[in-house]
Amino acid sequence: MRPFDYSRADGAPDAAAKAAQGATILAGGTNLLDLMKLEVMAPEAVVDISRLDLTGITPTEDGGLRIGALVTNTDLANDRTVRTQYPVLSRALLSGATVQLRNKATTGGNLLQRTRCPYFYDTGAACNKRDPGSGCAAMTGCNRILAVLGGSDHCIATHPSDMAVAMRALRARVALESPEGTREIALADLHVLPGDTPEVETVLQPGEVITSVILPPAPPGRQAYVKIRDRASYAFALVSVAGIVAIEDGRITEAALAFGGLAPKPWRDPEVEAALIGQPAGPAAAEAAADVLLADAKGHGGNDFKIPLARRTLKRALRELTEATS
Amino acid sequence: MDGQPQSKDFSVKFTMDEAQPRVLDRMAQGLLGTAMDRPEGRMKVTGTAPYAAEYRREGLVHGMLVRSTITRGRVTGIDTEKVQSMDGVIAVMTGGPLVRNPAQGTAHEAPAQSLPEVFYVGQPVALVVAESFEQARHAAQALTVTYDRADGADVDPATASDTETPEDDVLSQGDIDTAMKEAAFAVDTRYTTPPHSSAAMEPHASVASWTDGRLELHGSYQMLRHNVAELADALGVDEADVRIHSPYVGGGFGAKLGIAPEAVAAAHAARELGRPVSVVLTRPQVFEMTMRRSETTQRLRLGSDAEGRLTALGHEDWVSNLPGEAFAEPTAQGTHFLYGGDNRYFAQTLARVHRPCAGSVRAPGEAVGMIALECAMDELAEATGIDPIDLRLRNLPETHPENGLPYSERGLGDCLRDGAAKFGWDTRKPAGTRLEGDWWVGMGVASAVRVNALMNSTARVTLNPDGTALCETDMTDIGTGSYAILTQIVGEMLGLDASQIEVRLGDSDLPKSSGSGGSWGAQSCGSAVFLAAQGIRKALAEKLGVAADDLTLKDGTVTSGNVQHGFADLIDSPLTCEGTLNPGDTADAFSIAGYGAHFAEVGVHRDTGEVRVRRMLGVFSIGRVLNEKTASSQCHGGMIWGIGSALTEEIMHDPSDGRIVNHNLAEYHLPVSLDVPDLDVVLLEDTRDDEANPIQAKGIGELGIAGAAGAIGNAIYNACGVRVRDFPATPDKIFPHLPETD
Structure with missing residues (x-):
């Protein structure tokens, strides 16, 4: 770990001011500290926001929910409103990491966690994200957990969050504060695809701090989070699906589907949902939606299996979302 | 007085x-045999039992090993100057007695000291010593090492150019080719298992200090009399001048059998600097600089008569290690004496590859050999239509099928029979016929065997x-x-x-x-x-x-x-x-081994192929039980290792340079609590083995893993009809072959 300057922010404006001068923001630290020990990240200054008052979960005027950036994953998953109105989010959170990590990890930090691509973590290996221009060892290496959608020739890293996948299905928005003021963006627009600059992962500008995440009112329909992984707990998704589906007279009337483990960002494709609307719930609709989802999917050897697995996971999720319960 | x-x-x-x-x-x-608590248990769970890295000495400084980032070649330069001026840095040590890899178990001499030659990514090439652990780690990261790279080093055992098939290890008895042709039922099948890591919770750590020319080292080691000899040899001193303390060890599993790079580095640095030195491996270094279990490819040939009695048994295997290392995973060790069959063939091929050193990991041989053997036996059971337990019982030989030695106490038949009754084996259904909700459910069995050594x-x-x-x-x-x-x-x-x-x-x-x-x-x-x-x-x-x-x-x-x-x-x-x-003579006059039987029930998801073990039973015949609780715990631990090798554990090597890619506990998937269901262990009574030793007890530390993964593999087949031959059985190995259920 490189020696660094540490300061504690006395408020969001202070954090933003320090971030604008180049400081890296420390919240729960579950990812950043590991990366600093490995010197994958070596900030000269760290500004600690963990004591700021951003831990509230409060209703919004339009019936949605505002989640403070420092609400821990554990508190968010166990919140009564989240559990009853947004169960997909609670499920997604509880499927991630471990109790110990969830007790520390924060809402804002979760959105900004870095990929688990093993080559990103090995400073002795080529990685365009860590060291732009050095190449991508994952492309022909061990890429089992990496992306089949949205990648580029420069990077196929996946975004590892479960929480963010559920939030995308819920059409979350992200509130930002910077020395220039505040703004709100769609979570859909927070992360960017790697293209030829995989080191750029979000649209955040220097000095911009996430202060909260806003959920619109819970949409109608049933919610589910299905995560497929290599062991029963404490493993990142091979494929995950966050789904919210409403049915009337046996036909799908509303659908929101987001996918984890497949892409460099929580993945959502409006055409996948369009393929479902108006269709009778059943395997045929699921197959059609999977066709749309995976039309441009590209494997790199070790992760080829994700393409058929995504199809099966989508089928499984839609069955959970649409089958009558006794 | x-x-x-x-x-x-x-x-x-x-x-x-x-x-x-x-x-x-x-x-x-x-007192003996009772489930007495460990005397040191309270100290361990309250954190007051000191482990190696916790020893503190006046003036203690910290060393951090530096890893090679190339696969094969030669260190041509180390820029020590830049690092020497960094905060807290005391010394940078290059070459010298640093070892390439750990000593193999019972080696009793120093492991290879190859510097400046480099043989794998992750090999120690230097040691940085600083006042604090953090300073040493940072300086180690900053150290610039230049290399003369050798291209084209073999990292893949399948394509390696340097292979050995020692004639001494080939056993050919009768005529297996003819026997297979003439067999009423024949199975000729191949299995692969990946490299494994011991992944002990406590990383390798050594705190070394010298007093009046004598080394005192607090380390985490399994076999001190050998470790003293190995360390003394590495340092060029007399054994009498080395003392090792290792009162508490946070898991060994073979990874701490032989002296490892951190001990030699700590002892060398302490001698050079005249100060106590601590060297603790980071988790990635534990993966890279200590032992892995070799991957295996195994060919099983089983031929039987119409009643399922084996007439042919062949077990060939392909494993790997670094150049110069004598150890080769004894894959087929248990196969030699477990089942009969007159016509037998065994051969092993060892490929020389530039991957981290291969050595003993819990139950070397049986841990992986029994997966292939017991799954192949299940294939034969399917082919013959004979119940898998019955098939095994029919093939227990009267005497050792190769050398004719009598068996000492052998409780395998009882383990299989008693276990079947306790597990409810008679409720097992034909493969792929039991769908409960979204899960295919099935049962599997496997024999357990582990050679016994005194x-x-x-x-x-x-x-x-x-x-x-x-x-x-x-x-x-x-x-x-x-x-x-x-x-x-x-x-x-x-x-x-x-x-x-x-x-x-x-x-x-x-x-x-x-x-x-x-x-x-x-x-x-x-x-x-x-x-x-x-x-x-x-x-x-x-x-x-x-x-x-x-x-x-x-x-x-x-x-x-x-x-x-x-x-x-x-x-x-x-x-x-x-x-x-x-x-003494009993070891040569009898075939002595621990025996058992594993039973597993699994669910396989009908869409996505995840496997969940629902319950497991292990029945073991281990001679006198010395402590019912610690013996059962050994079995539980072994069975959990079985779950890991069946479903989750795999070291991944980069295909181009051989580096271990998943060298941490987030990505190397040990089974976690949710992967482990209730495990039932039965230790058979009245199984004292008079030929084993004067206390009539046999080893139990490794038997629990042997065969456990085979039972799970067989249960997967019984559940959904998919035969996994490439372990671990992750979802991608299963879902493409699942039957349609919509």
Whole structure:
């Protein structure tokens, strides 16, 4: 770990001011500290926001929910409103990491966690994200957990969050504060695809701090989070699906589907949902939606299996979302 | 008490040449075999048992090893200057006695010291020493090493150009090709298993200091008498000048059998600097710089007559290691004597590859060999239509099928039969017929077998007039329960409550034991302690003028005839005896092994192919049980390892440079709590093995893993009809082959 300057922010404006001068923001630290020990990240200054008052979960005027950036994953998953109105989010959170990590990890930090691509973590290996221009060892290496959608020739890293996948299905928005003021963006627009600059992962500008995440009112329909992984707990998704589906007279009337483990960002494709609307719930609709989802999917050897697995996971999720319960 | 020396030495030296009377069965204390708590358990769970990295010395400084980032070549330069000026940095050590990889178990000499030659990504190439751990780590990261790279080094065993198929290891009996052709049923099948890591919770760590030319090293090691020799050889000093302390070891599993790079680095740096030095491996370094289990490819050929009796049995395997390393995973070790069949063929091919060193990982041989054998037996059961348990029972040979030796105690048949009844085997359905909700459900069985080995071992027991006793040996407790079982043996033999007994372990200056490894620790060291206690009993008997067999020792009293004595009545100074055990003729005259049977029930998701183990039962035949709790814990641990090797564990090597890609516990998937269901362990009673050793106990540290993954693989097949032959059975190996259910 490189020696660094540490300061504690006395408020969001202070954090933003320090971030604008180049400081890296420390919240729960579950990812950043590991990366600093490995010197994958070596900030000269760290500004600690963990004591700021951003831990509230409060209703919004339009019936949605505002989640403070420092609400821990554990508190968010166990919140009564989240559990009853947004169960997909609670499920997604509880499927991630471990109790110990969830007790520390924060809402804002979760959105900004870095990929688990093993080559990103090995400073002795080529990685365009860590060291732009050095190449991508994952492309022909061990890429089992990496992306089949949205990648580029420069990077196929996946975004590892479960929480963010559920939030995308819920059409979350992200509130930002910077020395220039505040703004709100769609979570859909927070992360960017790697293209030829995989080191750029979000649209955040220097000095911009996430202060909260806003959920619109819970949409109608049933919610589910299905995560497929290599062991029963404490493993990142091979494929995950966050789904919210409403049915009337046996036909799908509303659908929101987001996918984890497949892409460099929580993945959502409006055409996948369009393929479902108006269709009778059943395997045929699921197959059609999977066709749309995976039309441009590209494997790199070790992760080829994700393409058929995504199809099966989508089928499984839609069955959970649409089958009558006794 | 006049403290005069003993007049006569009652120490016992014994060689296991023939079966011995069951002396322990005649003892009266009733301590041995009970589920006694570990004496050191409270210290361990409260964090007060000191582990190697926790030793602090005045002036202690910290070393961090630097890894090679190339696969093969030569170090041409190390820019020490830049790093020397960094905060806290004391020294940068290059070359010298740094070792390439750990010593193999029982090597008794230094491992390869190859610098400046580099043989794999992750090899230690330098040591940076600084005032703090963090400074050393940062400086190590900043150190620039330049290399002359050698291109084209083999990293893939499948395509390696340098391979060996030692003729000595080929066994060809009868004519397997003809037997396979003529067999009523034949299975010719291939299995692969990936490399594994021991992944012990405690990383390798050493704290070294020198006083008057003698090294004192607190390390985390399994076999101190060998480790002293290995470390002394690496440093170029006499064995007498090396002392290793290893009283508590946070898991070994083979990874701490031989001296590893951190110990040599710490000792060397401490000598050079004249200060105590601590070197602790980071988790990625544990993966890279210590031992991995080799990947295996295995071909099984099984041919049987119409009744399922084996006529042909072939087990060939392909494994790998670094150039120059003598160890080759003994994959087919258990296959040689488990099942019959007149026509047999065994051969092993070892590929030289530039991957981290391969060595012993828990149950070398059987841990992976039994997966392939037991799944192949399941394939034969399917082909013949014979129940898998029945098929196994039909193929238990009368004598060793290759050398004709008689078996010593062999409880395999009972394990299979008793287990089947307890598990409800009769409710098992044909493959792919039991769909419950979204899950295919099935059951599988596998035999468990692990060779049994006895090793030279010495221990010293001292009985004090106040009725306390001290047991001393350089034996280690690597989480297994050595402190507990040795306490129990002493207590049983001398009629003492456990609270009156102190067991001192893990100091190389104490009498030399077998150490922990190869499942031989409990029986070898336990026998030495037993023999020492026998010497004490004999001395007491002589004081009373009776035979040792006529003494009853219980609750601190000595009863002979109708007269009861306290120890103080008989001795006025500490009475010390050494016991020394040597293996002998029984090891050559009998086939001696631990046996068991694994039963698993799994669910396989009908869409996505995830496997969840629902329940497991292991029934084991291990001779005398020394401690019911620690023995069962060994079995539980082994079965959990079985779940890992069946479903989750795999070291991934980069295909181009061989580096270990998933070198941390987030990405190397050990089973976690949710992967492990209720495990049921039954230890069969009345299975004392008279040929094994004078305490009639057999090894249990490795038997629990042997076959466990095979039972899970077979349960997967029974559940959904998919035969996984490439482990671990992750969802991608299963879902493409699942039957349609919509």
